[in-house]
Amino acid sequence: MTKPEIAMVGAYPAWDMEAIDAAYTAHRLWEAPDRDVLIDSIAINVRAIATRGELGASAELMRRFPKLELVSCYGVGTDAIDLSYARAHGIKVTNTPDVLTDDVADLAIALMLATARQIPQADRFVRDGSWAKGGMPLLTRVCGKKVGIAGMGRIGQAIARRAGGFDCEIAYTSRSKKADIAHRYFDSAAGLADWADFLIVIVSGGEGTKDLIDAKVLSALGPDGILINVSRGTTVDETALLEALEKGQIRGAGLDVFRNEPTIDPRFATLQNVVLHPHHGSGTVETRQAMGRLVRDNLAAHFAGADLLTPVA
Numbered sequence: 295m296t297k298p299e300i301a302m303v304g305a306y307p308a309w310d311m312e313a314i315d316a317a318y319t320a321h322r323l324w325e326a327p328d329r330d331v332l333i334d335s336i337a338i339n340v341r342a343i344a345t346r347g348e349l350g351a352s353a354e355l356m357r358r359f360p361k362l363e364l365v366s367c368y369g370v371g372t373d374a375i376d377l378s379y380a381r382a383h384g385i386k387v388t389n390t391p392d393v394l395t396d397d398v399a400d401l402a403i404a405l406m407l408a409t410a411r412q413i414p415q416a417d418r419f420v421r422d423g424s425w426a427k428g429g430m431p432l433l434t435r436v437c438g439k440k441v442g443i444a445g446m447g448r449i450g451q452a453i454a455r456r457a458g459g460f461d462c463e464i465a466y467t468s469r470s471k472k473a474d475i476a477h478r479y480f481d482s483a484a485g486l487a488d489w490a491d492f493l494i495v496i497v498s499g500g501e502g503t504k505d506l507i508d509a510k511v512l513s514a515l516g517p518d519g520i521l522i523n524v525s526r527g528t529t530v531d532e533t534a535l536l537e538a539l540e541k542g543q544i545r546g547a548g549l550d551v552f553r554n555e556p557t558i559d560p561r562f563a564t565l566q567n568v569v570l571h572p573h574h575g576s577g578t579v580e581t582r583q584a585m586g587r588l589v590r591d592n593l594a595a596h597f598a599g600a601d602l603l604t605p606v607a
Contacts, residue, residue, distance in 0.1 A: 298597050299336065301359065303345040306368060310586035314344070317594070333358050342366060342593060347389070348555065348573070350374020356385060364596045368589050369576070370394055371526060372606050373499035387606040388592040392448060393584035394576035399452035401575045402494050402524045405548030406441075406457075408569045409520050410434050410492075412546075415566065434518070434545065437461050442490030444483050444506065445497035445525065446472055453494055465489055468497075483507060487514040492522060499526030509534035512544055521547040524575050527555060536561050539568055550575050 299319045305311070314320050321340065326332035340359045345351050347369025353376040356362055365375055367389040380387050408414060411433050419430055441457040443450045446466040454464045454477060465478035467486045472479075480486040483506055487493050493515055497503045507521065507530040515521060521544060523530050532553050538544045546567035552558040555573055562570055576582065592602050 298341055299339040300342040300344055300593070301333070301336065301340045303343065303349045303351065303355075306344070306346075306586055306589070307582055309583065310368075310590065313586075313590055314593075317590070320344070342596065344368070344589060344593070345375070347371040348374060350376075351380075352376055353379035356380065356383070364388070364593070366589050366592045366596075367606075368585055371499055373526065373528075375606075377606065386596065386602060388589075388602050388604050389606050390585040390588045391604055393588060394581050395448045395452050397578050397581045398449050398496070398524055398575040399456055401550060401571070402449075402453045402496065402522055403456045403460075405522045405524070405550065405569055405571065406492055406494065406520070407436055409522065409546045409548035409567075410436050414569055434520075436492075439463075439491040440465070440489060442466065442480070442486040442493045444468075444486060444493065444495045444529075446475060446477075447496070447498075449524075450494075450496045451475070453496060462492075483511045484514045487511045487519065488516075490515065490519065492520050494522040495525045495529055497525050497529055499528050503529045505529070505531040507531065507535070509538070512538040515544050517542060517545060519544050522549075523547070524550045527552040532559060536565075539565050542567075 297317065297319045301321045301323055304324050321332065321336050323329050323332060337359050341361050342364040343351050344366050347367055351365045356379055362385055364386045365380060367375060370389050370391045372387060372389050375387055377387060416430060419425055437460045439462055441462040441464050443453055443466040446468045450466065457464055465480060465486060467480045467483055495507055497506060509531065512534055535547065539547060548569040550571040551573050562568060588604060592604060595602050
């Protein structure tokens with residue numbers, strides 16, 4: 295039996311690649327000496343694209359495959375996939391929600407603790423012998439503080455549960471107030487920031503949330519406030535953030551995501567009041583295996599004519 299043909303935009307872990315190769319003829323676009331030549335040679339036979347959240351699938355790419363039926367995304371974010379084009383052309387889209395919720399929520403709390411208690415700096419302080427010359431400066435606690443969450447979807451709610459374990463007061467902002475959530479609601483990010491000690495950003499990416507955290511929001515967060523971003527680099531105005539960090543307009547930031555990843559603005563590396571993390575919120579073996587399995591299950595369901603497990607469009 296002829297295996298269905300799929301185009302892969304970027305590599306998956308080896309355990310997924312082995313399973314995909316067993317079930318499909320997988321064309322590896324990232325390995326091609328000339329990507330356009332490869333696409334032209336396979337275009338008529340490809341029925342699905344397998345991609346990653348940060349790589350997405352543009353309208354230009356989807357247009358190259360006249361028989362395209364499905365884009366299956368390894369990751370929860372679909373802002374790099376042209377959903378409007380997919381809907382207009384009857385192309386189904388899937389992602390991998392839920393399976394990464396707990397790991398991303400864990401990392402948000404880890405970054406909050408690491409930034410407030412300056413854990414990376416403390417590690418260096420011990421390693422380089424500075425401890426022998428005197429103690430570290432006093433820092434700020436986390437327990438009992440006000441935690442504002444921008445975005446109260448699955449991950450935002452998981453973060454709220456974890457922050458509650460630190461006896462933190464929780465409030466949130468989102469597109470609209472959620473009837474089933476008892477936490478205080480703010481109708482703007484600036485209002486939430488003005489109230490919060492910690493502002494955790496976990497909104498989805500895309501044009502609708504671009505620069506949601508801007509100079510006005512950072513000013514409202516204030517010199518004692520800490521920003522945590524585990525969403526997308528586009529949700530924060532990095533020029534405003536760098537200025538706020540450099541001038542002490544906020545206390546610090548813990549960042550898992552950036553503009554221009556992985557070649558981020560070099561000014562971040564010079565700052566002592568920021569904790570940097572390489573967009574690795576879902577980076578555990580357990581979660582990445584579950585994400586790959588869900589991608590494969592969506593592909594299998596599609597080619598079997600069954601209902602998709604996690605349809606987006």
